[in-house]
Amino acid sequence: MSATTESPPSRNYEILPKADFNGALDGDVLEVSMGPQHPSTHGVFRMDVVLDGETVLKLKPVFGYLHRNHEQIAERTSYLASMPYTDRLDYFCSLTNNWAYALTVEKLAGLQPPERAEYIRIITAELTRLQNHTCLAGFLLMDMGALGTPLMYAFREREKILDLFESLTGARMMCNYMRFGGCRVDLPEGWLEQAKKVVESYPGFLDEFENLLSSNEIVMARTQGVGRLSKDLAINASITGPMLRACGVNYDIRKVDKYGIYDRFDFRVPLGDHGDCYDRYMIRILEMRESLKILNQALKDIPAGPIMDPKAKLRAFKPKPGEVYGRIEAPKGELGFYLISDGSASPYRYRVRPPSLINLTILEDMCLGQSVADVVVILGSVDIVLGEVDR
């Protein structure tokens, strides 16, 4: 991580002189508001796009339509009560959100989850990564016009993982499963066998999916060379996750921080080198294969034992004063929680670092000069969830 430039690369905000906007738009340049009710914006998200014919001259992302005051609510309730709210940040990956929050509070309160809980966390987090990337690939292809078919195949596989989540946590998506110092319930009987079955069948699905689309000429024409992101800009804009790795930067928090027990598992970090949409799509497919490797190891090695730290307290939980930042590699990038405790039952300051929001900030730089149809593909390849962007 040494690549930084002397000065930040220029952002072409002033391509058009102001006078052009104020005067009548005479047909050469058109300002279009894409969204918020647009099927390809993945939620309520708006882009003010200035177009010259079909070429994008300027793009301004506008978000905040789904703002729900998550941070303020968390500052007024107990530590435990904001756990179910973290499910609703990135509602595809509630278990990784839970883990990030639990990890941060554990750092603050000095709790250490037992071995079995750590394994369960890794298994659920990697399953979450699998289903998030599966969905993303489906959505991305739908954005390109492959209506339905690939998305339905992706959802069919995702549903198997959601079934696992439901039999473990009680809910398909709003899991609310991790607790400070461990996990809420132990694995039900037969869950590991079921999970092993899903993990075994997954490479077959990935092969099928790659057969279906990775060598498809239309997909290649629509994604290769589209939405290029340079290494320097990605680092300067603090992009994380598959977006950053698609630019060729070897930075994965699972390897850098080795939080939990990730240091025990043997897996590789796939890297792209063009930083275009195809790389971003391919990185996710490769990451899923690496996740399967981790899952195979974790499902084999999981020990028996308790799942909660005996020091953990459910009611009247008051960590000592202090401040802490905890982060994990969520499927979309670095998900961090920043907490300040004043020793009372609710945090004094609670802040989320959402990967989607920060990955979205360079949308304009990727879209300039591309055609308006590519904007949809580029946005799809960023992998945003508006619940997390707006919080």
Add this chain to the structure above:
Amino acid sequence: MLGTGIIKGMAETARNFLGSYTSEERLPTVQYPEEKLPAKENARSFPFLVYDRNDPELGLRCVACLICEKECPPQCIYIVKDTTKKPDHTGKLQAHPKTFDIDISVCMSCQICAEVCPFDAIKMDIEYAFSTGDRFEGLLLHKEQLAKPNDHYQKIHPTEAAEADARLAEEKAKAEAKAKAAAAAEKPAEMAVPGSVR
């Protein structure tokens, strides 16, 4: 050759389409209102109150301690304490709720209430089709609608309910042993008392 990728993809689609006629794996959907998937044992929807001894009024395990009301993240529980006391499962006199309302239009099914309850009194149901035309009164469940027998709990979450019952039985045994010990401790005192009074 240009187009091989597309042909490969089409072959995959054809395999899936034809496979859906023969293989269960490729056709996992069910026709919902007529056909329903079996509920998972851990599944949860909305909270309900457990009562024992077939008595929804006196048998309610809830002692109106207000912990769930305080911990509920979206604040959808509303409790009013009754001032008169009633005996709980161990025979100890406890308060009980005069009003216990849950607004399920606000409830987000997080089960924190069930988790923090020290009396195993509030648990998660698996019923989910609650749609109604009356969005205010129809979705505000009162104590009468919320109270459900322990048998119901045993039926929907057998493993969890067995654990809860074991816990309660242990508490009861402990309370009884304590009462016995207290009675035994009182007896010598009683025997000593007459002599001194005389």
